[in-house]
Amino acid sequence: MPPVIAIDAMGGDRAPGEIVAGACAAVDACDVDVVLVGRAGEIAACIGGELPARVEILDASDVIAMHEEPAAAVRTKKDSSIVRCAEAVRDGRAAAMVGAGNTGATMAAALLRLGRIQGVHRPAVAIPLPVFGETAERGPRFQLLVDGGATVDPEPEWLVEWAEQARAYARIRLDVEQPTIGLLSNGEEQGKGDALRKRAFELLSDVKGFVGNVEGRDLMRRSADVIITDGFTGNVALKTLEGSLMGLAAVVFGVVDEAGTPWAGAAGALKLRLLEVAAPIVPDNTGGGMLLGVQGVCVISHGSSSAAAIVNAVRVARDCVAADVVARLTEAVEHAR
């Protein structure tokens, strides 16, 4: 039986239009049933005519905006779309949730309504980064950056919990038998890093697959399958990658446009290649990050998600359900204790 995916219809810069369109497209593209959670009237207006087959609406009167303080908003807005989304998973009405709204609120809703996996102190987001120039048969090869922004100021021990879970998740998401794990630091040698990194290095040394410190230049490289960091540094690194690649592409394309030269021959090939390289980091294509550490599947999509991004996020959620990811994560944490 196809799984049911609950989608926060009101979350994201382009909600509800793009989210609703993506959810409807995902039904066939991913072979899932979807529950659109949010203001029923607004959602129905986006759909226009009759509700398509395999799409349901779950009414929720409130919305948590992008700028709201996450924990407070989740506490006070009990009838918000993202809280209701998490409750649909908690109550077994849906097998997974997808949200593109306020990331902190999505995380807080999942955490508070679904609860933590036993032995996990705080959740972390596993963000897939493409590896430069590596294309596997089934598409580009990815690396997982954990934590991409869920938990700032972690204790060193929490990084170990994330590493154990990320290893289990990498097996499924990256299809790698023995994933390697690196600690993002300011130098390769042991002893580099701030207080958090120094202690985390010692603790991670007992984790299978740990290869030691990696650096900023090892992101998007074949350096390690999983790169572990705190949510603050992970967010800065992620946005730095995004900004620099987009910035370079814009300058290159900009100049050629300025010159008015048509793209042909070598230049055409180059443009295609640039787009191909950039494609996997375009939020629409990555499929979103999986929240590790909660008792349910929660996929967090980029705030600027289009319909295509939602389809990809739903696909990740579906695959996580099929692979019974939460059970795998739970085992990984149990096994490590």
Place this chain on the structure above:
Amino acid sequence: MPPVIAIDAMGGDRAPGEIVAGACAAVDACDVDVVLVGRAGEIAACIGGELPARVEILDASDVIAMHEEPAAAVRTKKDSSIVRCAEAVRDGRAAAMVGAGNTGATMAAALLRLGRIQGVHRPAVAIPLPVFGETAERGPRFQLLVDGGATVDPEPEWLVEWAEQARAYARIRLDVEQPTIGLLSNGEEQGKGDALRKRAFELLSDVKGFVGNVEGRDLMRRSADVIITDGFTGNVALKTLEGSLMGLAAVVFGVVDEAGTPWAGAAGALKLRLLEVAAPIVPDNTGGGMLLGVQGVCVISHGSSSAAAIVNAVRVARDCVAADVVARLTEAVEHAR
């Protein structure tokens, strides 16, 4: 009278050959006298014949390697090239020092031999980043990332000391009358960030030119003239920028080479443009980072520095001496207290 610049001849992956070549070239290129500090025999062997005019050698028997623990190495290796370099500045034999070796050791030598500017707790490195697509009359427009890697685990108050100094330094280095200052965080809104950032935001609010939080995607943009962060995050961001831009360029160039297509027409223009964009972040061209907070001019060049990189670093050192940067930084810190 031209200033004397002391150069650590033994520091860097390509020392002493490239460093000595760069130092000799800098004499004419920058109109300075240079003192090459290190093993006299090895330096003389690099030069070959007679010592060129305006070049002196200061013998130092020891070398601190790239992997050594900085503080311990500086304490124990009293006759190392970088320690003697710093002493040359302390003793007035040179007006500034340039080092491309172990960054931590260069910083520690400067800190221990030159001492701190009064009111400064720890030093920070100001790294120039080019702004995408912005070219001023005198070359590319830069942004300063502070701290690029000198001090991990700072107190929030230290970030304010760095901001005050960076503002004074930006006036000189960027030639901007009223530099703006952003705090690198994981979101734009006040309240974003880890504990360090939240407290630093409050304190920075009293600093002239403070524009609030900026994000990873604001690096290399016209977001703020100065971007303040701790040395750990700064190092990660810097290496992430370097890695992603080089990675993208490599993929693009790689493919075109593979195809064997000659660079011509639009593609040729594109390649030049890519190189032009990348040029300012190539370590050879940035001129190195200025160490803020010590009582002397210390310019830290990239570990992979070539002769050209050394010439650029010497130029930065010379300009800092000419602008009496240390006095400006001292005033900035005094004025803020």
